[in-house]
Structures are given as structure tokens and as C-alpha cells.
Amino acid sequence: MQLTRQQLIVLVLLTLAWGLNWPVMKLGIADFPPLTFRALSIWLGVPVLGLALVVMKVPFFVPREKYRELFWLAFANMFVWHALIILALKHLSSGRAAILGYTMPIFSALLGAWFFGNQLKARSWIGVAAAALGVSLLLWHELTNLTGKPVAVVAALIGAATWALGTHKLRNTTMPVATLTISFWMTVMTAMVLSALSLLFEMPQWKVPGTATWWAIAYNAILIFGFAHAAWYFLARSLPPVASSLSVMMIPILGVFSGALGLGEVLHWQDWAAVVLMVVAIASVLVPARTAVK
Numbered sequence: 001m002q003l004t005r006q007q008l009i010v011l012v013l014l015t016l017a018w019g020l021n022w023p024v025m026k027l028g029i030a031d032f033p034p035l036t037f038r039a040l041s042i043w044l045g046v047p048v049l050g051l052a053l054v055v056m057k058v059p060f061f062v063p064r065e066k067y068r069e070l071f072w073l074a075f076a077n078m079f080v081w082h083a084l085i086i087l088a089l090k091h092l093s094s095g096r097a098a099i100l101g102y103t104m105p106i107f108s109a110l111l112g113a114w115f116f117g118n119q120l121k122a123r124s125w126i127g128v129a130a131a132a133l134g135v136s137l138l139l140w141h142e143l144t145n146l147t148g149k150p151v152a153v154v155a156a157l158i159g160a161a162t163w164a165l166g167t168h169k170l171r172n173t174t175m176p177v178a179t180l181t182i183s184f185w186m187t188v189m190t191a192m193v194l195s196a197l198s199l200l201f202e203m204p205q206w207k208v209p210g211t212a213t214w215w216a217i218a219y220n221a222i223l224i225f226g227f228a229h230a231a232w233y234f235l236a237r238s239l240p241p242v243a244s245s246l247s248v249m250m251i252p253i254l255g256v257f258s259g260a261l262g263l264g265e266v267l268h269w270q271d272w273a274a275v276v277l278m279v280v281a282i283a284s285v286l287v288p289a290r291t292a293v294k
Contacts, residue, residue, distance in 0.1 A: 007235060011248070014231045017223045019098075019254025023262040025086065026094035028216025032209055033202035034086040035194055040209070041217050042082075042191040045225025049184050052226070058180045066175045073173060074186035076166030078229075079193050084159035091152040093265050098255030099135055100156035105249055105281075106132050107164035116168050127284030131249055134277035137270035167236050179237050183230040249278045 003011065029037050053060060062070060089097040109128045112118035175182060209217060232248070253275050259265040 007238065010231045010234060014228055015248065015250050015254060017228045019251045020258050021224055022094040022098040022255035023259040024216045024219050025089055026263060028213045029090055032213045033205040034090045035198040036202050036206060038082055038086045039191060039194040039198045041220035042187060042194060042225050044217065044221035046188055046191060048222055048226030049187055049230060053180055053184055058178045060181060062177055062181060062185060069175060070185055073169055074189045076162055076169050078186050078190040080162040081159045082190055083194060083197060084155040088152040088156040094259040094263060095256035095265050097156060098252040100153060101160050102249060102252040103135055103157060104160040104164045107161045108167055111164055112168060123284045127281040130277045131281040134274035137274045140270040170233060170236050179233045180230050183233045187225055187229065249281050253278050
């Protein structure tokens with residue numbers, strides 16, 4: 001398969017927005033409760049996404065009989081992921097949280113092969129193996145630290161696995177509505193869920209955000225919840241599962257290096273080697289295969 005021009009542009013913009021967001025989030029929650037940070041970001045992103053629907057003349061309507069399916073799509077794609085990854089990020093470096101979060105493509109490929117009947121070609125398995133090895137290399141120097149933070153690590157991995165499941169559910173949905181409409185209502189529901197979690201667990205920590213936190217909230221509201229999630233759902237529904245998943249593997253690489261530049265997080269040779277492996281993973285599913293000449 002080949003990316004269309006539109007898919008390629010969306011992918012590049014998505015990679016930049018999501019990749020740079022890891023150190024942005026880490027900075028935003030440095031002295032601010034993480035669930036509250038996430039909830040504020042989503043609530044401010046809802047009108048941005050809603051405006052996009054209005055401008056593009058996409059209807060907001062979802063058939064009543066699809067409410068249950070919409071809820072479970074939001075649960076798998078957003079509720080678990082956003083709650084767990086922002087909590088994990090509080091206790092991990094931004095780069096390593098990005099790496100753990102983006103084990104999602106590995107989970108996606110395996111779930112697709114085991115439970116959704118996706119037949120993976122040899123080159124796709126090579127891509128999955130390369131991505132797995134890249135993640136392992138990137139975690140090499142973190143193993144000692146991670147043993148002291150098992151809850152954060154497990155939370156990130158559970159979030160990634162649940163997101164992978166959600167990607168398959170989204171691709172196979174029978175909802176007769178636009179992807180942007182699904183994205184909007186999932187975002188609204190996620191804002192409500194994270195607000196409830198913030199109220200329940202973080203109310204004593206509530207305070208007025210500082211300047212850095214406000215900038216991080218604005219970045220997330222506009223670029224992440226106003227654009228990136230809708231962009232991802234577009235790719236997830238328009239590309240084969242392995243392609244849509246491994247195509248975003250440059251995001252943790254960007255997260256690692258932007259964290260190093262912006263937050264002074266230390267890089268090792270494993271980080272550089274992982275870049276090569278991630279490129280191999282992406283190429284394995286996005287570079288067209290040769291066809292025999294008859």
C-alpha cells in the first residue's frame with residue numbers, strides 16, 4: 001500500500017504535534033496535578049474540535065442505537081489511555097513515557113493477528129520485531145529506574161495495549177457517521193470522565209496553573225485534542241491496522257530527542273540505534289512492495 005498525499009501530510013503533522021507534546025506535558029504537570037491538567041486540556045480542546053465540524057459542515061448527530069458502541073470506543077481509545085499515561089508521565093522521563101506509550105503499535109499488530117484475523121506478511125513481522133527491539137534498546141538505561149516505578153510502567157503499558165485494542169475497534173466500527181463526529185463525542189465523554197477522576201482524587205491539589213502549565217494546556221487543547229486525535233482516527237480508519245500503527249513510530253523518537261533538547265534528558269547510544277530500527281519498522285509497512293513484471 002501507498003500513502004496518499006493527504007494521508008502523508010496528516011501523518012507528518014500528527015508526528016510533529018504528538019512527538020513534541022511529550023516534553024510539553026512533562027513541563028505542564030511538573031507542579032500541577034496530572035488528571036486535572038488533562039481534563040482542562042480536553043475541555044478547552046472540545047470547542048476547537050467542534051468548530052472544525054462546523055466549518056467543514058460535518059454533522060454532530062449520532063444515531064441513538066449507536067450510543068453504546070460510541071461509549072466503548074471512547075473507553076478503549078481514550079478513557080484508559082489518557083488517564084493512565086498522564087499518571088505514568090508524572091513518574092517517568094518524557095522520552096521513556098513516550099517509548100512505553102508507543103508500544104501500542106506492537107500490541108496492535110499482535111492483537112490484529114491473534115484476534116481480528118489480520119494476516120501479517122513476513123515484512124510486517126519484521127517491522128513489528130524491529131519496533132520491539134527499538135523499544136527494548138530505548139529502555140536499556142531505564143531498567144534500574146523502572147524497577148523502582150513498577151506502577152508507572154505497568155500503567156503506561158496497559159494504556160498502550162488498551163489503545164491498540166481501541167484502534168481495531170474503531171477500524172471495524174459499523175457507525176454510519178464521520179470520523180470527525182466520532183472523535184468529537186469521544187473527546188467530550190473523555191473530558192467528563194477525567195473531570196470526575198480529577199474531582200475524586202486530586203481536588204485537594206487544585207490550584208491556579210502557572211504560566212508554563214497554561215502554555216502546555218493551550219498546546220494540548222489546540223494541537224492535540226483539536227487536531228491530533230481527529231487526525232489519528234482518520235489514519236486508523238483509512239489505513240490497514242499495521243500500517244496505521246507502525247506509521248506513527250517516529251513519534252516516540254521525536255519525544256525522546258525533544259525531551260533531551262528541551263528538558264536536558266540524557267541520551268545514550270541505544271537511542272540512536274533505535275532511530276534506525278524505527279525507520280525499518282515504518283518502511284516495512286509503508287514502502288510499496290515490488291511487483292513481478294509479467
